[in-house]
Amino acid sequence: MQHAITTTELFLIAMAVIFAVPYLVWRLLRTDYWAPLVVVQIIAGILLGPGVLGRAMPELHATVFNPDVITALNGLAWWAVMLFVMIAGIELDVRQAWANRRETGVTAGLALGVPLLAGAAVALGMLGFVGWIGTGGRPWQFVVGVGMACAVTALPILILLMEKLQLLRSHLGQRILRYASLDDIAIWGVLALVLMDWERIGRQVAFLLAFALACVAFRRLMRAIPARDRWFTMLIWLAVCGLGADWAGLHYMVGAFLAGVVMDGEWFERETLDLLRHHVLLVMMPVFFLSTGLRTSWEVGGAAVFVAAGALLVASVAGKLAGVHLAGRLLRWPPGEASMIGWLLQTKALIMIIFANILVDKAIITSATFTALLLMAVASTMLTIPMVAPKLRSLGTVASGAADPAGRVRQP
Template sequence: MHTGMSTTEIFLIAMFVIFTLPYLIWRVGKTDYYAPLVVVQIITGILLGPGVLGAIFPDYYKFVFNPQVIQSLNGIAWWAVMIFVMVAGIELDLKKAWEHRRESTITAGLALGMPLLFGCVAGMGLLTMDGWMGPKAMSWQFVLGVGMACAVTALPILILLMEKLEILRQPIGQRILRYASLDDIAIWGVLAIILLDWTRVGRQVGFLLLFAITTYLFRKLMVWLQERDRWYVGLIWLAACSFAADWAGLHYMVGAFLAGAVMDAHWFNQEKMDLMRHHVLLAIMPVFFLSTGLRTNWAMGGVAVFVAAGVLLVASVAGKLIGIQVAGKILKWEKGEASIIGWLLQTKALIMIIFVNILLDKNIITSETFTALLLMAIASTMLTVPVVYPKLQKMKELIFRSK
């Protein structure tokens, strides 16, 4: 009965499902307190994937998500996440971090280092069992990749959650952004190390040299341009950097981050920047969430994947909270301050999902590991607001403290 439908028609059915189902769950179920729309979209993507919808209704799954439709969806997803990562790079505020460098480096270092250590231990545990490490990975790449996935803070989602909590523009929100910004740079640096390909080292060195030269010229051009032209030229720059990075073997997402990181936030109106991020999340990022869900795999068994996800969640949350508590002791923060900051910084979601998508693309992890990490990211993000909101209500004066 489906033979008369064209690929375009089936693609539009898939788009209808992608945008309708998560919205209805979010709006009718009133999940916003525990699960913002982006989290519901990720969960829906998993439910629409091969492990759930594909297992229950295999014929309909194969009909809607056939190879041609998936190829079309993947193209949209790639561009969506490239824009999103570029905006995240633009929003890095390293000048503020430098002004408060002692506090920022101590906090960011412990916030990243402790969960990285805990995550690496969990990764070594997975390494002892078959089916978790990707076919092209070396042991150190797998362990470091899992460890960094546990250490990631999702800067864009953190911004959305702090907006919800009404602390983004307050001193505590700006402090947390400084810590997360430094960790964001470290994440992409570690990813570049993991992806280092000695067979392409010449290309990679050449890319970095060419990027340094063109960045100088690009920045001169952007200062000269009017703001309305900067957005358009920025997208051209994004495509060029992403292509060059992927050609060099570093993955196009590394290029997308670098494309944004060398742009200054003050080149753009902050309100327009916020709207850009909002519209990307609204209009095209749901396609990325769906394509991510389609990559989940439960072949090892649901119990094993959920147990692994639980272990990774404990490593991630405990590592982040312990690291921030140590930073709080060193910097003599008030009682309860470290707990609030730690719970906010353990937010995962988008950046971690992007990170593990890259690891899966490069066959460093298997789809089972990818699924466990994805579940961990969802649980981590869903914990944030319910835990932090009551704590903020008890410490309202903390919101207005600058340091």
């Protein structure tokens, strides 16, 4: 008797593929220095998505990654990244952020503004050719949207790379986290302007006001309840903040980060919090990295796409480095520090892909522009570790065991 495969079985097949394929590529090819596991997972998701596997083997892709399976994977992915980003928010020392608000504001503003202008300049050049702007986009929306895509910093990827380099809890890591966090919030606000959704902007203001009031009650509650109850309360708070931010159009990841920011690290046992982060990273985050790629449909579109991707990469990296170097000069940072911070902040990958997916869904950009942005995001992320590891070693700020004498990041 022939067995009809069930959705549960297809889901488990997809999970096996999600964990096996990128891990085997990463481990057997030893890609860790130029392509950490997170980058391999994102690339694997893109290759397993409708743009590659879906075209090469449409029946297989449609069977394994059917709508029911994708829906289940998306639910796991959303919760995974919310947990991970919330923990990063807890790691951020808000008192230090406020005490250093001038430095944070200047650096975050220049780190966002300069690459935005550089990317916008490339976008203006692209408007002179057919095939880049979408049917539903106005020229200013296209220019600002592409410019912002060049300015994005992928907060989840940045956190992973800083943890890998043993920077996350250092003074330097906390500074970088402050800069990236402020920019991450600004990105979704700019997206609301690009999409001309004035109702969404009103909802964002309402959410932020309600969030500020709720924080007062939440912090009093967390101080009053036993330590064991704080973990459950934390998860409820996370879900509510993610819901509110997504309703407001700020994106659920911004809500997750804000949920963590208002919590004090001393409310929780440090070792338990570390274990939670590592377990989320091992067990759930691969689903998020690959599921993003699985929703990504793209076309190569000829040599022009690669030329555009190269121009956008130069604008993105050079703009970010120039902005951070300018901040370093204004704030009188030690030599070499601005370069390292700039390379870390130019990490894009995941958030840029999500950002560009929204632009292509709204017909502001075409699939060719999306592909150019996708190639730029992957390339910029792959550059990060090779550029940062030697700088950390030369500055003497990398912790013991983060890099070997040759500058290679050690694999776990």
